[in-house]
Amino acid sequence: MQISNVRRALYIVISILVSFALWYYVNSESSVDLTLEDIPVEFLNAETALANKGFVLIDGGDATVDLVLTMPRSMVLQFDSARLHLYANLISVNSTGTQSISYSIAYPPGVSPNQISVKSPTVQTVSVRVGDLFRKNDIEIRVNLVGNVADGYAAGRVKTLPGTLEIWGQQSDVTRVSYAQVTLNIANASATINEQLPFELYDENDQLIESSSIHSASDTVQVTMPVISATEVPLVVNFIEEPGVREDSFDYYLDVSSVTLSGDADQIAEVREIVLGEVGLSEIEDRQSITFDIPIPEGLTNLSGVSTATLTITNRAVTTASRTVTDFDYANFVEDERIVEVVTSSLNIVLRGARETLEEISAEDITALADLTDVANASGTYTVPADIRIAGDPDVGFPETYQLTVRISTPAEEALETEETGDREA
Numbered sequence: 001m002q003i004s005n006v007r008r009a010l011y012i013v014i015s016i017l018v019s020f021a022l023w024y025y026v027n028s029e030s031s032v033d034l035t036l037e038d039i040p041v042e043f044l045n046a047e048t049a050l051a052n053k054g055f056v057l058i059d060g061g062d063a064t065v066d067l068v069l070t071m072p073r074s075m076v077l078q079f080d081s082a083r084l085h086l087y088a089n090l091i092s093v094n095s096t097g098t099q100s101i102s103y104s105i106a107y108p109p110g111v112s113p114n115q116i117s118v119k120s121p122t123v124q125t126v127s128v129r130v131g132d133l134f135r136k137n138d139i140e141i142r143v144n145l146v147g148n149v150a151d152g153y154a155a156g157r158v159k160t161l162p163g164t165l166e167i168w169g170q171q172s173d174v175t176r177v178s179y180a181q182v183t184l185n186i187a188n189a190s191a192t193i194n195e196q197l198p199f200e201l202y203d204e205n206d207q208l209i210e211s212s213s214i215h216s217a218s219d220t221v222q223v224t225m226p227v228i229s230a231t232e233v234p235l236v237v238n239f240i241e242e243p244g245v246r247e248d249s250f251d252y253y254l255d256v257s258s259v260t261l262s263g264d265a266d267q268i269a270e271v272r273e274i275v276l277g278e279v280g281l282s283e284i285e286d287r288q289s290i291t292f293d294i295p296i297p298e299g300l301t302n303l304s305g306v307s308t309a310t311l312t313i314t315n316r317a318v319t320t321a322s323r324t325v326t327d328f329d330y331a332n333f334v335e336d337e338r339i340v341e342v343v344t345s346s347l348n349i350v351l352r353g354a355r356e357t358l359e360e361i362s363a364e365d366i367t368a369l370a371d372l373t374d375v376a377n378a379s380g381t382y383t384v385p386a387d388i389r390i391a392g393d394p395d396v397g398f399p400e401t402y403q404l405t406v407r408i409s410t411p412a413e414e415a416l417e418t419e420e421t422g423d424r425e426a
Contacts, residue, residue, distance in 0.1 A: 031070050031071065045089060096131050098130075156228055167215065168214075176203050235259065243353070245318050250281060250316055262300065366388060367388075367390075370404040
């Protein structure tokens with residue numbers, strides 16, 4: 001029977017597959033060499049047991065090994081060289097100097113070590129140099145702040161944990177270190193920052209030290225910086241004015257114009273200003289400095305670092321002037337057949353106000369009124385308060401009080417007194 005071309009081709013493919021399967025089965029268990037280069041050696045107990053003994057690894061910490069492994073051909077395809085590790089344990093080191101340390105090979109998961117042999121190197125050791133350890137436990141940690149917190153917030157005091165850094169290594173390396181520095185980014189921060197950050201070592205000339213032979217217990221430092229709500233609040237002084245003594249006649253300034261407060265946002269929002277105190281302007285004759293304590297509302301914190309503010313105030317225009325008053329009258333008296341006479345013939349008074357205003361006031365513009373409220377129902381001679389009136393009612397005050405002498409009498413008493421006076425004159 002004649003075989004068709006299609007079937008003949010199918011037989012050929014099947015024959016090839018069978019042949020490959022037989023070849024693979026025969027050769028899969030044959031051994032091949034796998035070369036791995038520059039495999040790093042990981043040292044165990046370099047930071048603990050070695051340091052506890054007062055030693056430090058000086059050279060050899062970056063050792064690498066080239067391996068030639070022999071394994072079945074079938075294992076090569078599943079062998080993940082990235083997961084192969086070499087470990088050298090330093091716990092047995094008890095002296096300084098150059099030493100050969102054995103390393104062990106940890107094969108990738110799923111690989112049976114019984115099926116692998118190390119063809120090269122034949123001696124599985126690395127050379128290291130161990131020296132005496134020098135320790136320094138008071139390295140200052142500096143925090144380099146980058147950026148600014150969000151508007152309306154303030155940065156609190158930065159803290160690090162640990163507060164200082166402990167390092168160890170060769171004395172020549174460790175003694176170069178002046179401080180450690182971490183960089184904290186606070187840009188637009190509106191909440192407390194707490195980060196674990198790497199540090200860098202610097203010498204006394206602020207030059208970065210790059211050395212793998214300097215060790216510490218950790219490669220990071222915990223940095224915490226409180227970020228709190230903060231508002232700048234103005235400081236003010238309340239000025240007490242009097243007639244003729246107005247705020248615009250004085251020059252003044254505060255050496256501290258505002259403070260920054262932090263605390264509860266709702267409480268801060270209620271604080272529009274902080275009043276330092278009151279100043280009576282009539283008491284400022286020339287130039288004066290007054291220091292106030294800055295009162296901070298309970299529950300809030302003053303972030304500005306100042307506790308007092310000094311007001312410097314200068315009297316620029318207020319002065320005094322004297323005038324002699326001869327124009328008198330009386331007030332607060334109901335005439336009921338009684339006669340009022342102002343006995344005082346002249347009264348010297350002192351005016352206080354802006355210099356320009358006082359210069360425009362003459363004695364003829366001033367009237368002194370006797371206030372008869374307390375003697376409205378009496379007769380006789382009395383000294384009563386005087387009320388000073390100025391035409392045009394200018395802004396003028398009086399630093400003193402004045403009195404006038406008045407005589408209150410009936411028409412009969414007045415006639416009798418006139419008669420007696422005439423008889424005496426006759």
